[in-house]
Amino acid sequence: MKPALSLAASLLLFCGHAIADCLTRGTGDLGIVIERAAGSLQIVDTTAHQSLFRVEGLGDLSHASAVYSRDERYAFIFGRDGGLTKVDILCGKIVNRVIQGGNSIGGAISQNGSLIAVSNYEPGGVKIFSTQDLSLVADIPATEVTDREGKRKGSKTVGLVDAPGQRFAVTLYDSSEAWIIDMKNPAEPKIQRHTKIGALPYDALVTPDGRYYISGLFGQDGLSLLDLWHPEKPPRLILEGYGRGKQKLPVYKMPHLEGWAVAGNSAFLPAVGHHEVLVVRQGDWVETDRIKVHGQP
Template identity: 75%
Template sequence: MKSFRTLLLLLILFAPSLLVAECLTRGTGDMGIIIERAAGSLKVVDTSARRELFRVEGLGDLSHASAVYSRDARYAYIFGRDGGLTKVDILCGRIVKRIVQGGNSIGGAISQDGSLIAVSNYEPGGVKVFSSDDLSLVADIPATTVTDREGNKKGSKTVGLVDAPDQRFVVSLYDSGESWIIDMDTPANPSIQRFEKIGRLPYDALITPDGRYYIAGLFGQDGLSLLDLWHPEQGPRLILEDYGRGQQKLPVYKMPHLEGWAMAGGRAFLPAVGQHSVLVVDSTEWRELKQIPVHGQPVFVMARPDGRQIWVNFAFPHNDTIQVIDTETLDIVKTLKPGKGTLHMEFSPRGEEVWISVRDKDEVQIYDTRTLQQTHRLSVDKPSGIFFTSRAHQTGL
């Protein structure tokens, strides 16, 4: 009887802890997260078993969320539209720390050595840099002040923030038409190279996988701005400035995303703003080779890791479609219809599968990239961004 009372007392004392999920003891190389944009939550997934491991709630406004990973691929850093920055332990399925660092955030990056997290802001503009350990503020870099249409002074929106070699970040300023290289070698005293008049209204940017070229898309004019990070003293130059000339501009329902750009066989594949086409570009001389007519206005143009295929999704009203382009022939080899709200794609690290979020069906669909057939489905509440841990070891992602 005494031992029974003791057991009962222990159950009463420790029952709450029994309800908390234990941390996993495993590698993270085949793990990832899927953003549930409407619920402000995410799912941690096992990409080998194709199953959910945890659901993490309380991440705020994830309507335009992105993520980066720590070098050991255990921690995901989530950038929310509400200015939230959240550190999530994917082995434990829990939030380690969350701060609201701005009023309207558009994304972020992790430094080359993994010690710093930078966030770009629409409101109040500028870039803030935090310790990846405890999210303490390391540097607050205000944006160039501009005058809005009402005559009010404000900081320029910052966009296209990426990490670069040599412990640098590169960012563009939408309202003031600039690109900045931010050297964080001395974190408490960042050194900034400012490049003005790169073009009108840079809306997003990318960095080549080797970390050499930073390319900003321009919403206010045809062409893109290219900055050689090996020779920044040469300044930015305009490339592909004729790609839209003489063509009727279409309404832009959703801005293309350049972060998911594609490189294959010495060529770059980019979404054309306001056109139903994918640009094929020589990535040595940065000149246009061809335009591939596609189903709608491209949003993501992504290469399978081996560069053999390009997968393209589209803005409304064509956002139920994916098209697959053969990079050798430049032909469209498959048109898929996953469903309305096909928002984001992510390849498995070696490219045998692609995971596609289909918001309006509340599911993620998985396709075999060899057969181009759907193989699995996962139930996810209004999914958007999909981010696998392989990103931890890629520049610019």
């Protein structure tokens, strides 16, 4: 009996240490800081202003982004190398990691928190995973286009956001499309495709009320506006020709759109190729002001 008791005591001691390594606290004031060059992140306490954990082995984080689980315990990290990593921020460790593509730039978590979607530059398309174990739920290929070398490839997907009703919205850069992906039945995704939304849509955002999905256009002055409450209606062009009469400057790096602000009844949007921020009134989507800035937004 003594060896058995000794083994049981050792196991209890080991489990006690394992549990002690994880924090037992709320996560509302915790955050993550991406360490791009190192391929790691730090979990920080924003109240105490201190680092709690460093998590390594996250791959290429040169264009990293993250979303959180509904219970705020897990962070899902999207890496440029196609890596999708689930991190436990209370234990400071990787729970699961998959390489799901060759070049990805972001993703979103579904309204009920059960699905995580990733948009890909290579091979294009959208992949959707279970948040529980990162098992693949749906692989949605993008529209094929012909590249400069005459090869067929899937369009880059950008501006992936979650939308009300277990849906995702995504923009296709090369094929000038906006899709609404309905995942109410994960076994049978329903896709509503809108084509010819404008030249080279580079990124997108959804308004805080979940109604409007706006895609920025790199190939022309204007933005594409899709009403998610009436998805049967085609997107319409807003702010058409906002750079008319002005010399467009060379753009060395496309701006982001998803991180831009909607405050009160106004949206603040970047003027591509100009040193200006456009102020737009929601509802009729008419420009009301411009804010001059020192560089391209």
